[in-house]
Amino acid sequence: MSKLKHIAVGAAAVAFMATSAMAEKVLRIQSVLPNTADEVHMLNEFGKDVAALTGGSLTIEVLPAGAVVGPRDIMDAVDAGLVEGGFAWTHYWGGKHVAANLFGAPVAGAGVGLDNIAFLSWFQYGGGKELYDRLWEEMGVNVKGFMLQPVGPEALGWFPKPIESMDDFRQMRFRAPPGMVGAAYADIGVPAVAMGGGDILPALEKGTIDAAEWCCPKPDSVFGFQKVLKHYYLQGLHQVTVNADMYVNRDFYDSLNEQEQMALEVAANASLSKSLSYRIYENGKALKDLTENHGVILEDTPQDYFTEYMAAAKNALQAAADENAFFAEVWQSQKDFADIAVPFWAGAQTSNAGLGRAHAATLK
Template identity: 30%
Template sequence: MNRRHVLAAPAGAALLATPNLAAAQPRIRWRCPGSFPKSLDTLYGTQEFIARRVSEMTDGAFQIQPFGPGELVPALQVLDAVSGGNVECGYTSGYYYLGKDPSLAIVTCLPFGLSSRQHWAWLTHGGGRDLYAEVYRDQGVVGIPAGNTAAQMGGWFRKEIRTVDDLKGLKFRIAGYGGNVLGKLGVITQQIGGPDIYPALERGVIDGAEWVGPHDDEKLGFQRVAQYYYYPGWWEYSPSIDLMVNAKAHDDLPAQYKAVLAAACTEAWHWMAARYDVLNPAALRRLIAGGTQLRGFPRPVLEACYRATQEFHGEIGAGNARFKRIHEKWDAFRIEQTQWLRVAEDSLGNFLAVQTAQR
């Protein structure tokens, strides 16, 4: 007897008995329109990242095809398309649709809100996901956190903002409830999809616009049509972007695919924030070198905006019980986190900033 053949037989038999796992998985194809221009390698790039990771983790059995704004649906109608079952999922921000429910603004971010680190803690351990699931359920979708830009800039202006009075009559593109707050201070706000901001600014339809930060803003060319670049973007400290999935489509997914989708979105959330942290500093240096005038909002302007924010949130809560309930929990979390990080991190961060400036 050939002993080597006998010893090899069990291994060979096991190999023949191994199923083709990729072939055994159901093959699913989804379409995913998004709200962000394809020219933006981090915002739209994250939409592509999710599709790629889902495919990789299922050996190609679960495919998501990303689309840019206007290819399937307009930039600000993604939620409607997903909710109506016209597409299986979409990549967008909840606060684009706050007219449907004011609580959708909290899903993305609120003015003077949470940092990206605090936001993730709120979503995963502070009860945020459960509260948001209730909001999205009424829209017929399942919302999965799938991106975060981290801290944003305060936007581009044709003129300097020295006092609160300089805001009066200003025509400004902004999304979310930051626009309502600025409206209290005399700003005329407009919500315009990403691809349409530059032409509106160029033609003078608006006097200023906010988008994300140096990397994206440079790509969109805002520095060519506005001179002053302000910080901080107090209305969007760390907006969370969601993969919105049609509720029935999500229910019909095998448990394994639901887990894969959740894992890919978690990766994407951190991938986006980290990528912006790497790309924004160099882009800001280029903008300044090219003539952009970097300005910080004067403290009296920030204080006026903060007071208007608290007043506005109170007004919304008075008219909407769910917003009031979610906001109260969110705000308590925000205050506690702010005090904790003031001790644990901000003190060292401020010290290091001074030391670095002195080098």
């Protein structure tokens, strides 16, 4: 039994000890989220695939936020081997390397119109994965990364009353994501405040903030924003695609046999597709419930938001590219991909989006 196995057994409950006794290796993954989150549900699905592909020689145990270290310390804990794995969104580590933003939440679709599906095309076939694998060395951490869960497009957010223009938006203290995404809001005069998901509803109830975004209808409804705010805007640019991933201590990864390493790769690829499929249906059900049972009103985003936010996003992207060579390389790869793929994908999707909106209109 390996030293890491002893650590896992010593830290886990009795029930887990019985399970791990039958397994050769246990990969503990601490999440930044509670175990009730949708992301953790899909992470457990990923774990089931890994166990099946390895015949149980590698099992995954998902630990909730705070189980070993605080959410902001997960990457350092994985790097040091304190816990074998971690789970968050790639852009959470933008403070360690600015290019993490381009993998986790490329602001405004990297300024070139990459939605979540186009991003996956770049990642899997346009050179993105090779750059992603380099990110951890550039970041200086002893980590092997696996992208698992693409989400998006994210909703612009929740508001106490309709906003007719950016002038109305600028009157709101707005919970926005950290990093480049939130900085772009600040650049166009929106008083952006970063905070964790669990802190948003209390802040709204206390009046510390006036409006907020988190993700999409299902996760938003779980946090309960509909209890305070009723005006919901689906169309936004800030996080057209958002990607959650898993970080495995490199020494632990290297200790796995070839089949176990391949199982992680195969299960990760499956998770990319399964997460997209799961989220579309779950968000659809949640939106239906919000509008039919909770008095939520869907609104259309003011047009001046798109022009102002896109301009701020492109300025931020260019500034980062001017300062960091690896960021510039990744962004150039995304732009080169977009020059080829986006004219097709955006053109093909325009008619489908119009048809979809027409169908949605018949349901009102």
